[in-house]
Amino acid sequence: MKNDQERPKMNKMTAPKPKTKRGVERRAKILAAAEQVIGEKGFAAASIADITRAADTALGTFYIYFSGKDELFRELVEDMGQATRSQAAERISHTTNRLEAERAGLEAYLMVIRERPMQYRIVEEARFVDPDAYRTYYMEFGQAYAEQLEAAVEKGELAPGNAEVRAWALMGIAKTLGERFVLWEDGADIDRIVTEAHKFICNGMAP
Amino acid sequence: MKNDQERPKMNKMTAPKPKTKRGVERRAKILAAAEQVIGEKGFAAASIADITRAADTALGTFYIYFSGKDELFRELVEDMGQATRSQAAERISHTTNRLEAERAGLEAYLMVIRERPMQYRIVEEARFVDPDAYRTYYMEFGQAYAEQLEAAVEKGELAPGNAEVRAWALMGIAKTLGERFVLWEDGADIDRIVTEAHKFICNGMAP
Incomplete structure (x- = not known):
């Protein structure tokens, strides 16, 4: 928590949700x-x-x-998290083991970046605008991810290995590939990128 | 190049370098x-x-x-790139094959983030302040990296695989591990993190 502490804290107030x-x-x-x-x-x-x-x-x-603008910003960040999780969950529900799920999850993530490039940028800008929201966003994601990897190791679907380091490594792969091939380029062949990355990921963790 | 084009362009002027x-x-x-x-x-x-x-x-x-501030900012970004490349090159010079070099490079990168957390943040903020500088920074890095991976495949030090996707996947691993375990936490055990990540990387690309 040390290096982002200096920035001013955000206004944490929230307006009541509309009823009509x-x-x-x-x-x-x-x-x-x-x-x-x-x-x-x-x-x-x-x-x-x-x-x-x-x-x-x-x-x-x-x-x-x-x-104010702060509340709206936090909501955009949270909304992106929900969209990513629900898209990934939907695709992963069609898979039968963790390595297949990794492929489905990576594909879902790249599709969300393609569909919502502006919102992806907003999440990344949160690192500077609202470091707490940014860290919470990825820490929650990382923890849930690590738990899934841990469970997969226990089921014998992955070779043993540190779940936390793996979770963050896999998140890093997804983020950088998304930025490089989807956010910075038009018309990236997501299927080809996912296929190539998935070979690496499979070899990296196959039992 | 599509999604970052809207931001204002930076002032590209440079002052003459001092002679004394x-x-x-x-x-x-x-x-x-x-x-x-x-x-x-x-x-x-x-x-x-x-x-x-x-x-x-x-x-x-x-x-x-x-x-102006723009020139100074660009220079800080470039300086961080040089520090990273020279630290990595120094450590890699003691290795005898690409998989060892991956370990050395990852370790060097995490050490640079530990030594220069402020400068790491500045590079990341460049995505919003100066998208061109940010993209150039990582594209140059990614291209050089891919060439090295390509050469290693030819020498039989790595299994065949798409060098560009691998390069960006590896950069993603290094960045996210650096942020999560070095930038956000005090006293991370870099050696342990590198060891765990390197198992994954080795399995992922070993011939």
Whole structure:
């Protein structure tokens, strides 16, 4: 926790969640606009006025749904986490062992980056805007991942090995391949990249 | 190149390099102060006045050596690249094959993050401050890395496999392990982490 402590803490207040259908829709519209605007301009440069303009809403409406830009940012980060987990879980549900699951999970992750490049950037910018949210985001992910790898070793689906180091190594592979081949390039052949990476991963952990 | 194009371009001007010993020293002192100040406050919040104050220099002196904050930032990013490459090259020079070199390179990278946590943060912040510099930094690194892996496959030191995907996968492993275990934690046991990760890497690519 040492090297990111110096940055100012975020405002942790939250506005009450809307109760009507119309409220839920307006809030979602503001979130979608914020994703575009913050993804394009960066967090510091994106103003609430930019966001409400993009969402076609009055400035004051923003504060009905969010206590400020900080709350909205945290929600975009959490939303990306949920999208990644649910896409990965869906694909992994069709697999029968951990090595197949690794392939499905990597593919899901690269697809999420392709579908939500702006939101991926926002999560990465959280490292500087909201270091606590960033660390929580990846620490939770890493812990759940390590538990799954541990269970797979016990079932004999993977060779023995340190689950925590493996989990973070695998997250690193997914992130860098996603940035290099999906975020920085148009039309990457995700299937080919996943196939190549999966050979390496399989050999690395096969029982 | 698509998703980072929207941000404003950096000022690419450069000030002439100092010719006297005193000039070289004062420039280096400003760079060292900038590393601390930008690493702590972030690029946007760090002012040139903060930097010259930390360097114990007059504000005007800054502009003798740098055209502005952009030039200084680019130089910090490049300097981190050089430190990483030279540390890795030194350790790798004592190895006799590619798999040993992978271990040495990973260890060197984690040591550089431990020694220069602020500078590591600055490189990562470059993704938002100067996307071109960030991409160039990692693309050059990735290309050189892939060439080395390619050569090792030809020598029979590694099993055949796509060198580019492998290079980025290995860079991802090094980055995430560095962030998780070195940047976010005090007193990580680098040797243990490298040993665990290296098992995975060896199995992943051994001939």
